[in-house]
Amino acid sequence: MLNIKLHSYIEDLISERNPLLTEMETYARDHKVPIMELVGLETMLQILRIHRSKRILEVGTAIGYSALRMAEALTDAHIVTVERDVERFQLATDFIKRSKHKEQLTLIHGDALEVEDLVARHGPYDTIFIDAAKGQYKKFFEIYANYLAEDGIIITDNVLFKGLVCESEIESKRTRNLVKKIDDFNHWLMGLPDYDSVILPVGDGVALSKRRGERK
Numbered sequence: 001m002l003n004i005k006l007h008s009y010i011e012d013l014i015s016e017r018n019p020l021l022t023e024m025e026t027y028a029r030d031h032k033v034p035i036m037e038l039v040g041l042e043t044m045l046q047i048l049r050i051h052r053s054k055r056i057l058e059v060g061t062a063i064g065y066s067a068l069r070m071a072e073a074l075t076d077a078h079i080v081t082v083e084r085d086v087e088r089f090q091l092a093t094d095f096i097k098r099s100k101h102k103e104q105l106t107l108i109h110g111d112a113l114e115v116e117d118l119v120a121r122h123g124p125y126d127t128i129f130i131d132a133a134k135g136q137y138k139k140f141f142e143i144y145a146n147y148l149a150e151d152g153i154i155i156t157d158n159v160l161f162k163g164l165v166c167e168s169e170i171e172s173k174r175t176r177n178l179v180k181k182i183d184d185f186n187h188w189l190m191g192l193p194d195y196d197s198v199i200l201p202v203g204d205g206v207a208l209s210k211r212r213g214e215r216k
Contacts, residue, residue, distance in 0.1 A: 010039050011038050011039060014038060014039075014042055017069075018072075020068075020098055020099055021065065021068065021069065024063060024064070024065045024095055025065070027063065027091075028062075028063060028065065033088070034062060035062055035063070035065040036065070036066045036131060036203060036204075037203035037204050039202050039203050040157065040200075040202045040206050041066060041069060041203065043200060043202045043203070043206060044129070044155055044157075045069060045073040047208065048070060048073060048074055048077075049073060049074065051126065051153060052074075052126075053074060053077055053126035053127040053153075054074075054076065054077050054078070055078055055122070055123070055124070055125045055126050055127075055149075056070055056074075056077055056078070056080070056125060056126065056129060057079075057080050057082075057119060057122075057123070057125040057128045057129065057144060057147070058070070058079060058080070058081040058129045059112045059128070059129065059130045059132045059140050059144065060112070060130070060131040060132030060133075061082060061083030061088065061092045061107065062083065062088055062092065062131075063088055063091045064081070064092030064095045064096050064105075064107075065095075066129070066131065067081045067096070067105055068096060068099055071099070071104040071105060075104070077104065078104055078105070078106070078122075079104060079106070080105075080108065080119060080122045080125075081105060081106070081107055081108070082109075082110065082112045082115060082119065083107070083108075083109060084109070084110055084111040084112070084132075086109075089107065089109045093107060112132055112136075112140055112144075113136065116143055116144075119144065119147065124148060124152070125144075125147055125149060125152060126149050126151070126152050126153070127152060127153050127154070128145070128147070128148055128152065128154045128155070129154075129155045129156075129157070130154065130155070131156075131157040131158065134178060134181065134182055134185075135178060137156060137159075137181075137185045138184075138188055141154065141156070141185075141189070141209075148211065150211075152211065153208060153209065153210050154208075154209040155207070156185075156206070156207040156209070157203070157204060157205070158182070158205060159185070159186055159189075159199055159204075159205040159206065159207045160199070160204055160205025161178070161179055161182050161205065162204060165182055165183050165186065167179070186199065186207070189209065192209075194211060194212055195210065195211055195212060196210050196212055197209040197210075
């Protein structure tokens with residue numbers, strides 16, 4: 001993980017976002033809504049540009065910030081995004097309605113573990129971005145990898161969880177259990193025989209997975 005001084009230096013070099021996105025950043029900070037860390041998000045956007053993703057699935061909309069960032073970065077892409085929390089879904093809907101990129105997004109309200117049929121209608125996907133309940137990452141991956149295009153990639157956020165995945169002593173039992181689930185997911189992911197995966201120590205840890213060869 002980057003040290004704080006170097007991390008701040010890189011963030012300062014990133015271009016200022018438009019007023020709507022800046023408003024969303026402020027809302028997320030003031031209301032403690034988790035959105036993707038800036039450096040990690042910029043890294044993901046660059047990967048998407050290089051990959052030239054046209055159809056993207058996001059598992060975990062929150063208030064719609066990363067979905068709008070993806071739409072802005074790839075103006076010919078369409079993003080399908082899933083959110084189960086009613087309040088956050090409504091906030092995302094309201095923010096997205098105010099964006100000039102609103103036609104690029106399809107919002108699905110529901111638990112990603114339960115709306116597979118709705119998501120499948122829009123696939124296959126060039127990129128699947130997982131950024132929802134961390135304890136369910138393995139299930140999300142297993143379900144939605146079935147809708148990944150042949151040359152597609154899967155990106156998973158928060159896989160280093162503030163660096164806690166390498167800490168042996170964590171006081172909170174709840175946090176300790178969550179860290180174990182993330183650690184288990186990381187080991188499972190890196191051991192998948194059908195995927196090449198790498199964990200990038202940017203933001204809160206970003207895992208990038210690419211299927212090996214063609215599907216059988």
